Amino acid sequence: MSSSRHDRRAPTELRPLSVTVGQLARADGSGRFAFGELPTLPAPWLAKLIALGSTAAVASLNGPIEVRLREELPDRATLEVIHRPLEGVGATSSRALESSLSALLIPLLNLSQHPRSLIQLVVQSLSSTTAPSFSDSTIDFPESSSQKSWPPSETVLSSHTAPASGIPFSSRAASINAAALAALDAGSVAMRGVPIGVALAYIPAESGEEAGLVLDPTPEEEARATSRYGFGWAFGVGLSATPHGGMDMDGEEGEAELVWVESEGQFTRSEFQEALDLSRSAARQIHGFVREQLKQRFNEVKR
Amino acid sequence: MAVVAQRHIDATTCNADNVLRTPRVWHIQVEAVHNEDLHVTAAQLCFYNFLSIFSTTLHPDIMATATLPPASDAATSSSSIAAASSSSAEVFKRLHPASYLARFLTKGYRPDGRKLRGWRDVSVNVGSISTANGSALVRLGETTMVCGIKAEVAGPSSEQPRAGYIVPNIDLPALSSPRFKPGPPGDEAQMFSNWLNDLLVSSDTVPLEGLCICPGKAVWALYIDVVCINYDGNAFDAAVMAVMAALRNRYDRELTAIARLPGATYNDDSGQTICSRTETFPLQLGRTPLSCSFGIFQSSHLLPDPTSFETPLLPTTVTVALDERGVAALVREEGLGGVVGKTGEAVISEAWDLAEERVKELRAILEESTAQA
Numbered sequence: 001m002s003s004s005r006h007d008r009r010a011p012t013e014l015r016p017l018s019v020t021v022g023q024l025a026r027a028d029g030s031g032r033f034a035f036g037e038l039p040t041l042p043a044p045w046l047a048k049l050i051a052l053g054s055t056a057a058v059a060s061l062n063g064p065i066e067v068r069l070r071e072e073l074p075d076r077a078t079l080e081v082i083h084r085p086l087e088g089v090g091a092t093s094s095r096a097l098e099s100s101l102s103a104l105l106i107p108l109l110n111l112s113q114h115p116r117s118l119i120q121l122v123v124q125s126l127s128s129t130t131a132p133s134f135s136d137s138t139i140d141f142p143e144s145s146s147q148k149s150w151p152p153s154e155t156v157l158s159s160h161t162a163p164a165s166g167i168p169f170s171s172r173a174a175s176i177n178a179a180a181l182a183a184l185d186a187g188s189v190a191m192r193g194v195p196i197g198v199a200l201a202y203i204p205a206e207s208g209e210e211a212g213l214v215l216d217p218t219p220e221e222e223a224r225a226t227s228r229y230g231f232g233w234a235f236g237v238g239l240s241a242t243p244h245g246g247m248d249m250d251g252e253e254g255e256a257e258l259v260w261v262e263s264e265g266q267f268t269r270s271e272f273q274e275a276l277d278l279s280r281s282a283a284r285q286i287h288g289f290v291r292e293q294l295k296q297r298f299n300e301v302k303r
Numbered sequence: 304m305a306v307v308a309q310r311h312i313d314a315t316t317c318n319a320d321n322v323l324r325t326p327r328v329w330h331i332q333v334e335a336v337h338n339e340d341l342h343v344t345a346a347q348l349c350f351y352n353f354l355s356i357f358s359t360t361l362h363p364d365i366m367a368t369a370t371l372p373p374a375s376d377a378a379t380s381s382s383s384i385a386a387a388s389s390s391s392a393e394v395f396k397r398l399h400p401a402s403y404l405a406r407f408l409t410k411g412y413r414p415d416g417r418k419l420r421g422w423r424d425v426s427v428n429v430g431s432i433s434t435a436n437g438s439a440l441v442r443l444g445e446t447t448m449v450c451g452i453k454a455e456v457a458g459p460s461s462e463q464p465r466a467g468y469i470v471p472n473i474d475l476p477a478l479s480s481p482r483f484k485p486g487p488p489g490d491e492a493q494m495f496s497n498w499l500n501d502l503l504v505s506s507d508t509v510p511l512e513g514l515c516i517c518p519g520k521a522v523w524a525l526y527i528d529v530v531c532i533n534y535d536g537n538a539f540d541a542a543v544m545a546v547m548a549a550l551r552n553r554y555d556r557e558l559t560a561i562a563r564l565p566g567a568t569y570n571d572d573s574g575q576t577i578c579s580r581t582e583t584f585p586l587q588l589g590r591t592p593l594s595c596s597f598g599i600f601q602s603s604h605l606l607p608d609p610t611s612f613e614t615p616l617l618p619t620t621v622t623v624a625l626d627e628r629g630v631a632a633l634v635r636e637e638g639l640g641g642v643v644g645k646t647g648e649a650v651i652s653e654a655w656d657l658a659e660e661r662v663k664e665l666r667a668i669l670e671e672s673t674a675q676a
Contacts, residue, residue: 092497099494103637107618149568150516150523151584163511165504166497228505239639258640258647264505266590266630269655276648 005214005221007053014198014216014282015054019293021185027060028188031181033174034126035216053218055170056126059178061186064117071118076111077189082122083175085129085167093129093166100172101179104259108234109183110190119189121182123175128219129167160204161224162265168219169230169262173197176232176260177286184294193236195259196283196290200275201225202267213274215282227267231279232260235287256280401601401616408604415444415610422608422661423537427548427672436525436564437586439548439672444610445535450527450545454564456516456576457524467514467522471499473529473542480534480611495539498635499529502543502624506592506632509550513587517569521576536610539622543594544665550588551673592632593665594624595658603643605650607657621651623658627666631655 009015015036024030034056064077071078081098083090101123111119147153176197183191201217204226214221222228239257263272396403396414407414413421423444432438437452459466475492477485488496503509514523527549529542563583569576598609598617609617619638626632634655640647 092493092500095490095493096497099490100637103618103620104639107639147515148517148571150514150564150566151587152513152515162505163507166501234639239641258636258651259638261634261636261640261651263634264501264632266506266626266632268630269652272631272634 007218011212011214012278012282014285015218017286017289018054018056019181019290021181021294021297023058024060027182027186028062029182029184029186030058030060031178031183031185032056032058032126033177033181035170035174036218054127055168055174055219057123057171057174057178058126059121059123059175059182061119061121061179061182061189063119063186063188064114065120067116067118072116075115077114077117077119079106079109079111080118080120081105081179082120084122084124086125086127087130097123097167097172097175100260100262101176104176104195104232104234105179105183108191108193108195108236108239108259110192113190121179123179125167125171125175127171127174129171160226162226162228164223164225164228168222169199169201169228170216170219170222172230172262173199173232177290181290191236193234193239193257193259194287194290195232195234196287197230197232197260198279198282198286200229200231200279200282202227202229202265202271202275213271213278215278225265227263227265227271229272229275229279230260230262231258231276231283233257233280233283233287234259235284256284396612400612404600404613404616408600408606413606413610414612419604420607420657422664423610425544425665425668427544427668429548429551429672435549437549439545441541441545441548443537443541443544443608445533446537446541446611447532448529448538448541448545449532450529450542450549452549453526453528455524455526456521456567456578459515459519459522461519463511464519465515465522466511468524469500469503469509469511469514469527470524471503471527471529471546472496473499473531473538475531475534475538479531482534482611491538495542498539498622498633499527499542499546502592502594502633503527503546506624506626507589508547508591510587510589516567516576520574521567521569523564523567534611536612536614537596537608540594540596540608543592543624544669547591547593548669548672550586551591551669590626590630590632591666591669592624592626593662593669594622594633595654595661595665597621597623597654597657599638599640599642599650602639602641605642605653607661621654623651623655625658625662629659629662 005011007015018032018034018037020032022030023032034054036054037056067078071080079102081102083094083097083101085094101121105121109119174197176195180195183189184194198215199217199222200213200215201222202213202225203211203217203221204224205211217225217228233256235256237255239255263275404414408419411419413419415423417423426442428440430438431440432449432451435451436454439450441448441450457468473492473495475483475489475495477483483489483492509525514525516522527546529545531538563585566579566582566584567576596608597620598606598613599619599621600606600613600617605621606613606617619636619640622633622635623631624633634651636647636651640650642650645653
């Protein structure tokens with residue numbers, strides 16, 4: 001199958017992954033996750049990161065620490081999630097991402113272990129969090145400025161793509177993965193599972209290209225997609241209420257259960273199912289990579 | 304007496320769930336109540352709280368006897384028993400909301416009398432705000448949402464000279480529920496506003512190119528404001544319904560009053576846009592997605608259309624939005640997905656089935672309401 005993507009990836013291929021933990025010295029735990037970055041980057045990574053077209057996030061986790069009285073919970077720790085975009089101040093899209101992060105982390109962190117305390121998670125996006133604008137109509141009508149009044153004489157065709165708004169899905173997935181790394185690095189809160197996020201997009205047919213689902217889309221690919229998906233899978237034992245049924249067990253990796261789904265655009269049930277199936281194997285692949293990286297790090301620490 | 308007292312205490316506590324679980328905070332609240340009678344009952348409630356800490360299950364009979372005030376008058380004792388037992392259920396609901404809900408669910412019902420998979424009644428009233436370009440009032444059970452759409456002329460961005468703007472906003476004011484504080488929009492309101500924006504933009508409900516008056520010079524900016532009048536859970540579904548009802552038009556006849564903008568002409572010489580006083584035209588619309596929300600209770604029950612009492616007990620939420628052709632516009636799930644015997648994947652597929660049926664019903668209600676307007 002010939003690749004039709006700008007970065008010559010196969011449709012079901014992830015960008016190279018990069019995982020770093022414990023980068024922030026003053027936090028209890030921290031982690032950095034990037035899609036599309038070579039792991040052997042030298043120090044001035046920020047400049048290179050934008051050039052490479054990568055999607056990255058860094059997260060820190062502190063806790064259990066003292067909680068403000070009005071946020072104190074008698075039966076479990078309060079989880080505070082703060083998201084900061086790369087540019088500007090966090091608006092409503094950051095609030096929505098924060099609420100997704102806390103909804104998916106609360107069942108995975110053993111918060112009842114530390115009642116009346118605070119677990120604080122801060123996620124900083126390291127790649128642009130605004131959707132790149134994409135409009136095919138500006139190319140279609142270059143100088144048709146004969147229109148001077150509303151309503152227009154002819155009906156405007158609605159675009160066949162789904163216009164993007166908000167934080168790119170790959171950036172949301174990177175935030176989840178960075179948060180998981182920070183929690184793993186801190187080790188102060190027991191976890192029932194490790195959440196891994198991954199983004200997908202359905203790209204419409206274009207000149208010479210076939211329409212189809214692509215894994216780990218770049219923001220540009222997301223902008224011209226007809227639908228976008230983000231899936232979060234938690235890897236752990238005893239997460240699912242099902243004993244075996246439907247759960248794909250494979251010894252070492254444990255089971256995977258859905259903890260986060262976001263999707264927009266226009267899609268049928270079979271397209272959604274296709275994306276979901278692909279996301280599971282991709283999340284497993286990312287989880288395996290994270291595991292390998294952490295193993296290496298802990299071996300270094302031991303020595 | 305107990306019933307009256309509890310109502311007063313309700314008004315003095317902002318977050319009853321929190322307060323009732325912490326005896327310390329509860330004492331502070333008792334001090335805040337100055338009425339002598341209330342003092343007594345509040346102290347009694349404190350005693351139940353104490354009971355609840357040391358006994359795993361509160362038997363309703365124990366509750367009833369504990370609620371009995373020291374009977375000074377034999378004639379009033381029977382009426383006070385009735386009042387006491389009705390309040391004991393209320394106290395049980397407050398102290399153990401999760402087991403209260405669980406007891407209903409094991410019998411196959413929801414606390415508001417619905418079946419497990421039941422939805423609440425919806426009513427839609429369109430064109431209720433005469434000064435807006437489009438408006439609708441939606442009631443979803445006790446949840447009431449008003450949507451008003453106002454259009455303004457604005458300058459387009461240089462990147463997209465033909466694209467207008469839509470600015471959706473959901474307001475959950477303090478008047479709609481004691482859960483919301485006055486002041487700047489809370490996290491929940493901001494989250495719903497963002498969901499609504501993502502849904503409207505990505506589904507192309509209002510094609511932005513259709514809002515162009517003169518390319519590069521003037522476009523329409525649509526302010527889509529949704530205000531909650533009464534909050535009883537599931538604000539997002541009600542808000543989406545209100546927006547779609549306010550936007551929807553009837554194309555078949557003249558003089559429809561829903562979501563119409565005045566005819567506008569851009570004048571090159573003066574650089575101004577002149578709007579017509581008399582002529583109005585319907586908006587061009589794309590897809591009309593309608594959403595259905597669910598919650599998962601204790602990884603055991605998928606509950607459609609949760610109320611404000613149920614919402615804090617449902618850590619996992621699922622939302623499915625489908626358009627008029629049954630094509631999905633949004634599928635969202637947050638929190639651990641599975642329920643007993645089913646994977647998260649199966650739960651989403653089940654929610655999708657339920658949403659398909661529900662959206663058909665909602666669409667029929669929407670058609671009916673716009674036909675009457």
